[in-house]
Amino acid sequence: MTADDELRLLPWSGPDGKPCYLSTDDSHGHLSRVADNTEAVQLGMAAELLERAVDVLSDDETEPNELRLLATDLSGALRDAIRVAISRGHRLRPPTATPGDGDDEALRLPVAFG
Template structure:
């Protein structure tokens, strides 16, 4: 049985919005690789969104566009924090 501090926080939530965890010691398992790929995509999307936000903030942007930008940035920040939390927990776990 895997200890609770060995659970990996996955980069997505369940249908009810609660965190999902993976219990495996195999970093090359299908689910581990899927989580790694999803984290990579999320971080890449956050980078692109940040670039778009920087461009929008130096031009005249409609309030509705700024509202959508804030919503998108909030989602990207949520995903990025989840990735950072997950990776931080894995760093703290002794091999």
């Protein structure tokens, strides 16, 4: 199976919290573009949240509730970033292995994100 034959992990979950996948030959189709834009927004929001985290954590007077909210927000951003990384990793073309280089199974990414 090539990278082109695999399903694309989308950057959102279904109503029951399970991963959503896209099966298409067209990486420039409408839903692919929506997914690309959503990934860009998620990564941008994660970068902004990281800046906020640096500020909050450097403040000695930060309240416990604010730290709890920050941890919750960071957890969500990390979940989104991991999902984007897995999705993009699956869409990379695997490097060309030369005979005798070893088992190419080690080059594969996990199949699912849960």
